[in-house]
Amino acid sequence: MSEVLAVIEQPNSIKDFIKQDSNIAFLAGGVAGAVSRTVVSPFERVKILQQVQSSTNSYNQGIFSSIRQVYHEEGIKGLFRGNGLNCVRIFPYSAVQFVVYEACKKKLFHVDDYGGQEQLTNTQRLFGGALCGGCSVVATYPLDLIKTRLSIQTANLNSLSRSKAKNISKPPGIWKLLSETYRLEGGLKGLYRGVWPTSLGVVPYVALNFAVYEQLREIGINTSDTQPSWKNNLYKLTIGAVSGGIAQTMTYPFDLLRRRFQVLAMGGYExxxxxxxxxxxLVTIGKTEGFRGYYKGLSANLFKVVPSTAVSWLVYEVMRDSIRNW
Known part of the structure; x- marks a missing residue:
């Protein structure tokens, strides 16, 4: 009899487990990251191709022209090359960010601002955002490195890589790249190549993203109860786009450095x-490519980051509230 009751009560146990704050943040954050990155995958691919170029003009003809070029050369798969791995990476990456940030609010600062009674200060938001950004980088960086290499291995970045690309009937996959990088580039050191410039970019980016979003969100809290749900969701999309655009523009040069350090071992001289x-x-880019070199690929990146951040915040909040009200 007790076994039957245990089975009957199991759904509630699973439900209670899922509805724990940390699990809600993990699930909602992971899904939000995967959905948002898939939506903007073509822009992500083009951004990376533009970032890793030095002085060639292969992908410098504009965002949509570059997307058409990738589609013409590689088909629809080319626009989403690396996205499967990106979703595998972004789920824990995004989940860790939201879990750590929620933990900071409740455990470190003892604030539950989603109840509407208290709010974090901007300093606390920046600190919490920086901490969750650093944790997410450490947890998922090898997958980010492999995703970058998958994105460029079939691209026509210059005449030499064009000839090589023609000879690649089937480019190496995720696990082969992971094993080769680990075996040929010094083990974990190879898998974490470029993690320092990545951290320099990601930590302040995430900090600014969380701080700006929550500051703007706080402004709208007082009117959220009197507005229809679609207006609230539109407001969240808007402030998510604003926070992502501001954060990315201010930290973009380090994002460019991250990509270049990730592909150095693939043939930096080429x-x-x-x-x-x-x-x-930083010095070399300034001398050889000028100030604009620090922001190469920024337009494509904003086309990716603005809608991606907007969708991510909206999906996270809607899914989090849905689980809580389940």
Whole structure:
């Protein structure tokens, strides 16, 4: 009899487990990240191709022209190359961010601002955002590195890579790239190549993203109860887009450095650059490519980040509230 009751009560146990705050943040954050990145995958691919170029003009003809070029050369699969791995990476990446941020609010600052009674200060938001950004990088960086390499291995970045690309009937997949990187590039050191410039970009980006979004969200809390749900969702989309655009523009040069350091071992000389450190990269880019070199691919990135961040915040909040009200 007790076994039957245990089975009957199991759904409630599972439900209670899922409705724990940390599990809600993990599930909602992971799904939000995967959905948002899939929506903007073509822009992500083009952004990376533009970032890793030095002085070639292969993908410098505008965002949509570059997308058409990728589609013409590689088909629909080319527009979403690396997205499968990106979703595998972005689920824990996004989930870790929201879990750590929610934990910071409740455990470190003892604030539950979703109840509407209390709010974090901007300093607390920046600190919490920076912490969750750093944790997410450490947890998922090898997958980010492999995703970047998957994105460029079949692209026509210059004449030499064009000839090589023609000879690649089937480019190496995720696990082969992971094993080869680990085996040929120094083990974990190879898998975490570029993690320092990545952290320099991601940590302040996530901090600004969370801080700006929650500051703007706080402004709208007082009127949210009197507005229809579609207006609230539109407001969340808008402030998510604003927070992502501001954060990415302010930290973009480090995102560019992240991509270039990730592909150095694939043939930096062939791509037109070789750096010994983050400072050397900053100086070299300024000398050889000018100030605009620091923001190469920014337009494509904003086309990706603005809708991606907007969708991510909306999906996260809607899914979180739905689970809580389940």
């Amino acid at each position: 791509l037109g650059f070789r750096y010994t450190s983050v400072w050397d990269a």
